[in-house]
Amino acid sequence: MQHRNWEFRSExxxxxxxxxxxxxxxxxxxLMLIIVAFIISSVFxxxxxxxxxFTGANLSPAVRTYTVYYFPNRxxxxxxxxxxxxxxxxxxxxxxxxxxxxxxxxxxxxxxGQITGYExxxxxxxxxxxxxxxxxxxxxxxxxxxxxxxxxxxERSFSAYEDFDSNLSISDVExxxxxxxxxxxxxxxxxxxIANW
Numbered sequence: 001m002q003h004r005n006w007e008f009r010s011e012x013x014x015x016x017x018x019x020x021x022x023x024x025x026x027x028x029x030x031l032m033l034i035i036v037a038f039i040i041s042s043v044f045x046x047x048x049x050x051x052x053x054f055t056g057a058n059l060s061p062a063v064r065t066y067t068v069y070y071f072p073n074r075x076x077x078x079x080x081x082x083x084x085x086x087x088x089x090x091x092x093x094x095x096x097x098x099x100x101x102x103x104x105x106x107x108x109x110x111x112x113g114q115i116t117g118y119e120x121x122x123x124x125x126x127x128x129x130x131x132x133x134x135x136x137x138x139x140x141x142x143x144x145x146x147x148x149x150x151x152x153x154x155e156r157s158f159s160a161y162e163d164f165d166s167n168l169s170i171s172d173v174e175x176x177x178x179x180x181x182x183x184x185x186x187x188x189x190x191x192x193x194i195a196n197w
Contacts, residue, residue, distance in 0.1 A: 058196050059098070059109075062148040066100045067107030071140065075118035079178060082115055086140065086182050093186045098194060109193070113142040116157065120170050123163055136170065137161040138181045144193045156192065160184035 068091045073083045090111060094100060100109075117139030122131030139159040146152040162177040164170075 059100075059194060060148055063108040063146065064100060065103045065107040065109075066094055066098070067103050067105055067110045068094065069105075069110065069112040071113055071115055073115040073118070075115055075139075077118045077120075079118055079174065082118065082138070082178060082182075085178065086115060086185065089182050090186050090189065093190055094194070097190065108146070108148050110145040110147075111142060111189070111193070112145075113140060115139070116141045117159065122166065131166045133163045134166050134170070135161050135163050136174070136177045136181065138178070138185065140185055140189075142189060146193075152193075152196075154192075158185055158188050158192075160188065 068087060071083055071087050071090075073079070091102060095102065100107075115138065117137060119137055121135050121137070122133075123135045124132040137159055138161070139157055141155070141157050143155045144153060160181045162180050164173045164177060
């Protein structure tokens with residue numbers, strides 16, 4: 001009887017051992033598949049050139065510097081601080097949203113141009129031929145040069161506007177509206193050049 005009990009334990013041990021070996025083999029195969037998948041994905045991602053940025057910048061890695069030249073005001077109506085404000089805000093946008101280094105001239109990418117329009121027009125004409133709102137519009141002509149990817153070079157005009165109540169004079173709201181419009185313009189220029197939208 002004791003001999004039989006020993007055989008039973010031996011069989012039980014053998015079955016458990018086989019099950020354990022099968023589990024280990026299964027786990028090894030699973031581990032090998034994970035390793036192979038990791039190697040293949042690593043090779044795939046290193047073979048593909050991917051430009052990714054949390055800031056929206058989508059430039060070639062060869063581009064390391066930028067230059068923003070002063071944008072003179074050539075509009076018929078002049079805001080004396082607009083040129084300086086626009087130029088500095090564009091520089092600040094590039095500083096904040098790219099890892100590029102600013103140069104005073106001859107950057108890998110260059111922004112130059114002029115302010116071509118600054119005008120106030122009536123909008124939303126009412127029954128009594130009076131405007132309910134006025135619109136301040138600022139236009140900028142930009143020449144964008146990318147020395148590392150010349151096919152991306154272009155010249156283009158950008159415009160943005162803000163409306164304000166016609167009961168207010170432009171001098172009451174000019175500073176605030178100008179700042180809002182400059183933010184829109186620099187965002188549009190950034191998207192057209194750096195983000196390639």
